[in-house]
Amino acid sequence: MTLIGAKVAAAKAVGTVVRAAGRGGGTSLPGKVLTRLEPHAIGILARRLAHGSAVISATNGKTTTAAMTAAILRRHGETLVHNSAGANMAGGVASALAAAARRGGRELDGELGLFEVDEFWLAPVVQELEPRALLLANLFRDQLDRYGELEIIADRWAQVVDARAGAGALVLNADDPLVADLGRGQEALYFGVEDDSLALAELQHAADSKHCRRCGHPYAYDAIYMAHLGRYACPNCGARRPEPAVAAHDVQLRGIRSAAFTLATAAGRTRIELPLPGLYNVYNALGAAALCLALGAPLDAIAAGLHEVAPAFGRAETLDLGGRPTSILLVKNPAGANEVLRTLALEGEQLDLFGVLNDNTADGRDISWVWDADWELLAPSLRHMTCSGTRAAELALRLKYAGLAAGRLSVVPDLPQGLDAALANGDGPLYALPTYTALLELRDLLARRGQVQGHWR
Numbered sequence: 001m002t003l004i005g006a007k008v009a010a011a012k013a014v015g016t017v018v019r020a021a022g023r024g025g026g027t028s029l030p031g032k033v034l035t036r037l038e039p040h041a042i043g044i045l046a047r048r049l050a051h052g053s054a055v056i057s058a059t060n061g062k063t064t065t066a067a068m069t070a071a072i073l074r075r076h077g078e079t080l081v082h083n084s085a086g087a088n089m090a091g092g093v094a095s096a097l098a099a100a101a102r103r104g105g106r107e108l109d110g111e112l113g114l115f116e117v118d119e120f121w122l123a124p125v126v127q128e129l130e131p132r133a134l135l136l137a138n139l140f141r142d143q144l145d146r147y148g149e150l151e152i153i154a155d156r157w158a159q160v161v162d163a164r165a166g167a168g169a170l171v172l173n174a175d176d177p178l179v180a181d182l183g184r185g186q187e188a189l190y191f192g193v194e195d196d197s198l199a200l201a202e203l204q205h206a207a208d209s210k211h212c213r214r215c216g217h218p219y220a221y222d223a224i225y226m227a228h229l230g231r232y233a234c235p236n237c238g239a240r241r242p243e244p245a246v247a248a249h250d251v252q253l254r255g256i257r258s259a260a261f262t263l264a265t266a267a268g269r270t271r272i273e274l275p276l277p278g279l280y281n282v283y284n285a286l287g288a289a290a291l292c293l294a295l296g297a298p299l300d301a302i303a304a305g306l307h308e309v310a311p312a313f314g315r316a317e318t319l320d321l322g323g324r325p326t327s328i329l330l331v332k333n334p335a336g337a338n339e340v341l342r343t344l345a346l347e348g349e350q351l352d353l354f355g356v357l358n359d360n361t362a363d364g365r366d367i368s369w370v371w372d373a374d375w376e377l378l379a380p381s382l383r384h385m386t387c388s389g390t391r392a393a394e395l396a397l398r399l400k401y402a403g404l405a406a407g408r409l410s411v412v413p414d415l416p417q418g419l420d421a422a423l424a425n426g427d428g429p430l431y432a433l434p435t436y437t438a439l440l441e442l443r444d445l446l447a448r449r450g451q452v453q454g455h456w457r
């Protein structure tokens with residue numbers, strides 16, 4: 001056995017022990033142990049990937065974009081090493097590689113590495129992986145208490161891009177000015193939306209990046225598609241949105257069920273039927289499509305892969321809970337929440353909502369973002385909202401300010417009781433909007449009640 005093989009075996013053994021003890025954290029622990037034993041384990045193992053690797057980072061949509069990319073690449077005949085459980089810090093990437101290691105670490109099960117990487121961990125992971133293709137999809141304000149200012153992440157990303165200049169493909173969102181500017185002086189493949197029927201009247205409260213990366217002057221927008229994403233230019237220095245080579249035309253949003261668009265690329269055009277809702281998933285699909293084009297996948301594999309991608313738990317999956325179809329939509333920051341609210345508003349009137357707001361560490365202790373999300377969009381369409389979670393009262397207060405009558409609001413902080421109250425109040429569809437730790441609690445609760453299988457991605 002090689003030295004790296006012995007370390008991989010030791011790390012896997014730790015993971016097995018932890019799983020057997022029924023403790024959480026089993027997904028990234030073997031990788032954490034491995035990188036402790038061998039700081040360059042990711043790089044050493046990744047060099048065994050015959051087709052190299054691809055990296056995806058973004059504030060919102062990493063897991064879904066990676067799932068879409070995986071579906072396309074499998075259609076294209078690739079075998080993948082993929083951190084599909086969403087463990088996206090260095091430990092999670094190392095765990096996925098360790099799990100695929102065979103013959104004392106000399107070989108890997110899988111030829112192409114596909115890794116979603118936390119935006120804060122991008123630099124060290126990219127340095128090790130030296131990926132063939134890097135997709136940077138968006139930057140939104142998220143968990144500020146953990147990450148600090150957006151501009152700091154943009155600066156770190158710029159260093160990553162500069163350090164690997166020319167080494168592999170760079171895929172960027174043309175519509176996000178913070179991300180698009182990373183391609184300054186670089187060769188990049190840009191993707192973006194080209195459909196002005198989707199444009200919003202003005203920048204939303206949650207718009208995060210309103211000022212030119214080059215000169216600090218406020219951008220002027222011809223069209224705003226979501227948050228700070230759109231068609232922009234700087235009236236001062238002339239910096240403007242790059243022309244996207246991969247674009248979505250004729251976008252159709254069909255409530256929380258699905259979306260469709262025409263994908264236009266240098267290789268041709270094709271209609272994409274997406275079994276996932278909302279403009280945010282159109283962006284995820286565009287990013288996945290552009291990344292796969294950069295990796296050499298043909299258009300028919302892209303259309304087929306995107307058509308068959310299944311929603312991950314909490315990403316618009318619908319379950320039958322005691323006869324009520326219940327759709328679960330994760331909300332974790334204002335930009336993401338706004339897209340969920342906008343998507344729900346397409347569902348019509350008299351909606352029943354179950355909102356769960358937690359302020360545990362993984363949610364971000366600072367929940368002031370709920371004040372930046374545009375609940376005003378949805379309040380007129382609500383029949384009833386049950387507020388739950390550790391900060392249930394603040395969520396209810398926010399809805400009251402958004403114009404929802406007190407009689408349409410209940411506050412039940414305990415999650416299981418809150419869910420039961422929401423299910424008992426009314427019939428027809430129920431829409432559950434949990435924050436991150438609330439989503440995990442909800443998943444465990446539903447698994448205990450036998451309403452979902454115990455196994456989740």
Ligand SMILES: [Zn+2]
Binds near residue numbers: 214217237239
């Ligand atoms: Zn400027």
